[in-house]
Amino acid sequence: QVLLVESGGGLVQPGGSLRLSCAASGFTFSSVYMSWVRQAPGKGPEWVSGINSSGGIKSYAASVKGRFTISRDNAKNTLYLQMNNLKPEDTALYYCVQGGTTTGPKGQGTHVTVSS
Secondary structure (H helix, E strand, O other): OOEEEEEOOEEEOOOOOEEEEEEEEOOOHHHOOEEEEEEOOOOOEEEEEEEOOOOOOEEEOOOOOOOEEEEEEOOOOEEEEEEOOOOHHHOEEEEEEEOOOOOOOEOOOEEEEEOO
16 A cells, blocks of 8 residues: 655745655555756645656756755655745645556645735
């Protein structure tokens, strides 16, 4: 059974930083492409970033490129998202997702609110 548990969200001022984590279990994490997806209030899900199984290939949505960094630690079965220079439009519920789309198995999410 796939289990993904996100953490690290919170309230931060514009320009601030947060680091999200996603603890994975129930599958061979080191063999799977992983993504971060977010959903803002009243909007549909948005793919944010993805990383291949080894961590050597990373992709980003244009809206976050240069500000967010995805990484993974396969020894710890954990996915990360370092978010810098946060903007109010980054406010959303952030999920880690198995695979490269918005519709794969996902966790319960962690809330990120960017506000002064």
